Ligand SMILES: Nc1ncnc2c1ncn2[C@@H]1O[C@H](COP(=O)(O)OP(=O)(O)O)[C@@H](O)[C@H]1O
């Protein structure tokens with residue numbers, strides 16, 4: 029019995045070692061650049077695919093779009109040249125990313141940097157799908173993969189080789205950081221950038237080397253492990269979750285603890301898979317029992333050491349994305365609602381359907397605006413909450429009559445969202461993003477893929493909503509999608525937006541922003557920080573719950589597809605693209621959503637890969653250039669126009685339109701944050 | 709009766725007693741000062757009083773209520789307010805919003821009322837903000853962003869923010885540090901002005917000049933221990949204080965400066981006393 033567990037634990041060390049390499053890569057980027065890099069997986073995926081392609085067809089594929097990206101180097105390339113070329117491509121990619129994205133963001137808040145890496149991940153995946161196709165390829169074997177007998181079972185030894193390679197690489201990394209001047213400088217810059225400057229070290233250049241080095245570590249292991257499970261454009265992206273768990277266990281500092289934790293996670297996952305196969309867990313958990321392992325590690329690590337995680341000291345003041353609260357403008361609201369009605373009355377069914385899709389996404393983005401824009405908690409789990417609400421509705425709508433089924437679903441979502449936010453109270457910003465991402469993965473694996481949860485045949489179904497004999501569903505009485513249904517969805521979105529606007533124009537909105545801005549000062553202002561965070565989470569999950577109800581009624585039958593963590597990343601990207609700090613941002617994001625109105629009506633649908641790519645690149649651009657998103661850009665332009673028309677000075681007005689990034693650059697004051705979270 | 713009372717208050721950071729069994733009282737309507745060299749434990753004392761650092765022993769009583777296991781925001785609701793040495797302004801809010809956040813004391817029903825009726829009492833909060841800005845004579849800064857202001861202005865804003873909710877007692881952590889003599893003098897006047905508004909003040913500084921000039925009662929802290937207390941003239945004449953300030957090896961220069969100030973101030977004050 030025990031032997032079986034040990035056997036499966038050993039089977040898992042290969043995957044665990046890969047997590048470990050990514051954890052090391054995450055730690056290096058965090059120490060060297062102050063970024064939690066969500067693109068770690070994607071940046072390793074690309075060179076790995078390049079390698080596999082070189083070995084199989086001899087074609088060199090570069091991460092380019094528009095211009096040709098595929099060059100034939102003749103026949104299949106042999107191992108070492110292929111490895112060299114692939115790693116070079118990976119390093120060049122990393123270097124370009126650093127120069128174009130990470131360095132310009134050095135003075136932005138850590139959250140903005142992290143969100144930019146989300147955009148990078150999406151963009152790189154988009155490029156990879158364009159260049160390689162969305163298929164999984166299996167690399168030829170690189171490491172010895174013969175099978176030995178262990179406890180009477182066949183055991184492939186390749187995973188031990190992977191483990192050995194990772195351990196070797198870790199030793200190299202540890203030695204490099206401990207023994208060289210470069211390592212010393214990196215550590216010095218982490219603690220005090222100004223001090224590093226005085227020592228004659230350029231923090232930006234150190235960041236560059238660390239960034240490229242980190243990508244090299246992940247790519248090397250990615251290539252070595254490519255024969256283990258195959259690679260696809262999306263394959264390493266979810267490795268970020270267990271890798272983050274391991275990195276956090278090592279307090280984003282200790283490479284050794286990180287590796288140990290990563291291997292343990294891999295082993296436990298393998299054991300969990302075995303336990304599931306023996307049906308020793310409740311049947312509803314069958315789907316994703318093993319994905320609970322990294323989740324538990326992340327939550328545990330953050331609860332235990334969350335407060336004491338090292339903050340990177342920074343030379344420059346970091347300002348959050350500017351949010352302008354105030355009374356909603358009646359005229360623009362009336363105009364938007366009118367336009368909504370016009371479009372929803374269209375004779376073109378695809379236009380009507382696209383509008384409904386946009387309204388659903390807008391409602392969902394409103395929940396991100398509240399939680400992330402106003403309260404500063406970067407959430408990647410809002411889509412999961414919406415999914416939960418949709419499935420709850422499919423369960424209850426046959427038991428309770430129409431208006432109460434959705435209400436019950438929304439209430440349950442609020443309860444769940446609030447409950448989940450309680451353990452996350454101790455964390456904020458980037459750490460919250462990590463927790464919510466792992467929540468999204470767990471929801472997808474445990475709930476949305478579980479037949480027990482989803483429903484018979486893996487398909488959930490909602491009944492047509494009826495009130496006083498009227499069919500209010502999407503099939504309605506007329507053509508699909510029914511206009512009446514469209515108007516109801518519009519009304520729902522408007523009510524949600526009005527709710528957010530009211531919330532933002534009074535004391536509660538100010539308290540949200542105060543908590544986002546400075547938790548110590550907020551507490552000194554008489555604000556209960558935990559209570560405010562819980563309120564924000566409750567409101568945001570309520571909005572997500574409403575969106576979930578819209579999703580369910582719009583889809584009628586649905587499964588867990590399209591509710592995964594990857595889509596959660598995309599959604600956050602959309603929200604930043606539109607403008608994270610405003611309601612108009614959510615509206616713009618909704619219009620730009622996949623299958624949304626703008627895409628369908630203006631771009632005529634367009635390929636989803638292109639859209640994926642553009643969303644990613646757009647997010648990166650927004651993070652670097654326009655922190656307030658397209659909404660902020662529009663309001664700045666309209667302000668300028670107004671000033672211009674009034675013949676006034678062509679100056680950027682100081683208050684509400686200053687873009688956060690700009691003002692942060694203008695600052696000359698230095699501020700250091702040390703581990704106590706105090707400024708000397 | 710004392711408004712604020714610390715009894716045997718100790719705060720420990722690892723092996724270091726940053727505050728060691730401090731007994732201290734603030735009376736209503738008074739401006740009480742706490743001086744001591746850098747690292748003496750002054751900020752730690754405010755942190756302990758306001759709930760930002762745990763107390764290892766002793767107790768804090770405010771207005772008859774034991775504060776020991778109350779969260780910081782609860783202490784604020786009881787009428788205790790503070791500034792931070794590092795200011796801790798809400799950098800992404802305008803000065804007005806910085807103050808508005810504090811002007812409203814959230815109640816249990818605020819979640820609902822703030823959403824259903826966001827304009828409720830808003831006028832009252834705005835007039836409170838105007839009042840606080842006027843008290844410190846910085847009305848013109850209302851729409852500015854903190855990051856666009858000078859260090860002195862930012863200090864005044866942090867003081868304005870601490871008084872906007874009209875608390876009973878305001879604890880000020882080195883509000884004059886980094887100000888020049890004229891600015892510091894002006895600040896002293898404005899603080900005395902606040903006492904007339906039913907507010908009591910507790911002032912920390914290592915700038916002797918200000919403390920000795922404006923305070924009604926002074927405590928002297930060194931290495932976490934209260935080494936002397938009394939009225940400004942008593943403290944000025946206290947040999948322990950003079951010795952401590954002269955013998956402080958950690959900040960020799962500063963100590964000398966302090967001592968120089970001490971003698972200068974005592975001279976000028978003696979004069980003013982004679983004039984009376
Ligand atoms: N959070 C903390 N953790 C550990 N030691 C601290 C912490 N805060 C302050 N100290 C130490 O406590 C002592 C008193 O500090 P502080 O109260 O800031 O002094 P002051 O405000 O009088 O300059 C100093 O030696 C300081 O290093």
Ligand SMILES: [Mg+2]
Nearest residue numbers: 750751752793
């Ligand atoms: Mg201090």
